[in-house]
Amino acid sequence: DGGITQSPKYLFRKEGQNVTLSCEQNLNHDAMYWYRQDPGQGLRLIYYSQIVNDFQKGDIAEGYSVSREKKESFPLTVTSAQKNPTAFYLCASSMGWRVTGELFFGEGSRLTVL
Amino acid sequence: KQEVTQIPAALSVPEGENLVLNCSFTDSAIYNLQWFRQDPGKGLTSLLLIQSSQREQTSGRLNASLDKSSGRSTLYIAASQPGDSATYLCAVNSGANSKLTFGKGITLSVRP
Numbered sequence: 001d002g003g004i005t006q007s008p009k010y011l012f013r014k015e016g017q018n019v020t021l022s023c024e025q026n027l028n029h030d031a032m033y034w035y036r037q038d039p040g041q042g043l044r045l046i047y048y049s050q051i052v053n054d055f056q057k058g059d060i061a062e063g064y065s066v067s068r069e070k071k072e073s074f075p076l077t078v079t080s081a082q083k084n085p086t087a088f089y090l091c092a093s094s095m096g097w098r099v100t101g102e103l104f105f106g107e108g109s110r111l112t113v114l
Numbered sequence: 115k116q117e118v119t120q121i122p123a124a125l126s127v128p129e130g131e132n133l134v135l136n137c138s139f140t141d142s143a144i145y146n147l148q149w150f151r152q153d154p155g156k157g158l159t160s161l162l163l164i165q166s167s168q169r170e171q172t173s174g175r176l177n178a179s180l181d182k183s184s185g186r187s188t189l190y191i192a193a194s195q196p197g198d199s200a201t202y203l204c205a206v207n208s209g210a211n212s213k214l215t216f217g218k219g220i221t222l223s224v225r226p
Contacts, residue, residue: 042218090157103148103214105157
């Protein structure tokens, strides 16, 4: 089945620790995205990547880092510099930035900082 | 800067009712608009995608319309069922890099 797989589903972190959220897609999509969802705030874009080895900051990139070494993978690291990391993180992909295509989402990862 | 508004934030209807969910956006220069469904604690499921050149799209009991000039889209749900209870979000693509601007969603409850 084609789709987007995010792991882990739930993650607990102590303050000061970095954590990495995994996102893998087998849809052969060029573009991948990371969003953060907080209650009452809607989805906000953290980072996006239009092609392998290239990525751009979104609206709230501070305290986060990403890499795009393979087409199918776009991991997100939440660093200790992120002041309020507790949130629901969603990974998405689309066919490509040149095509006004449909966006598909994974099931999300919920990060809680203790 | 594009802004997307969905009002009301929550809606409760009895089963069987036909209903309309509204989405408005401030900049009419869009590439497409997408409607999503989100169940509690889950990711977003794409329902319908309307390109800027289209007026509407249909899938089963769902019909989405787009009026770019007035900055509005509606999602029509026919014969609502308890299983339709979820949060419905609209998102507008205003740029060539497919960055979307999301509304905050409408939480729908369909009462048996």
